[in-house]
Amino acid sequence: MVSRRVVITFPAGKAVQPLTYYLVKDYDLVINILFARISPDEEGTLVLEITNSQAENIEKGIEFLRSQGLIMENLAKAITWDESKCVHCGACTAVCRPRALRLDQPTWRLTFDQSKCIVCELCIAACPLGIIKEAL
The missing domain is CATH 3.30.70.260 (ACT domain)
Structure with missing residues (x-):
């Protein structure tokens, strides 16, 4: 396919x-x-x-x-995030409807599944540290 x-x-x-x-x-x-x-x-x-x-x-x-x-x-754009700077607060997960960004339980660490991302860019605005960005 x-x-x-x-x-x-x-x-x-x-x-x-x-x-x-x-x-x-x-x-x-x-x-x-x-x-x-x-x-x-x-x-x-x-x-x-x-x-x-x-x-x-x-x-x-x-x-x-x-x-x-x-x-x-x-759809050639992509979302990237700097995992080394992430504090895993989960603010981005609240706006990520396709669940590309999730907090992994029981570790409570942020995970990102690029294949689920629709590049709506809502997570960019939600990230308090500004470490989620659009990559062209």
Whole structure:
């Protein structure tokens, strides 16, 4: 299986069609919604992981979304943290919905699973020491 993570920006007024339905039905794609902030009359953002056995089907699905006036970007950003400076306070875990940042029990040490991270950047603002950063 081939997977690709993309960030889709919906211009205002473009979030009115069931686009994920068309991706599943017409292109046989498996869609995992990692993050969504969408309103019909406002600009919105959707982060998807798109999976299929053939990369060509993923590309066709992405081209379909572009043809609908959506802005597509590969999710190439990443979050990094300096574990040596971390005090393991857990403030970042409170805002990490996909649980990429967690306090390991029983040690209560912060762990970071990059594969679960959707790069929403909420943890950056939550870290009181400023040691969580965006890496391009």
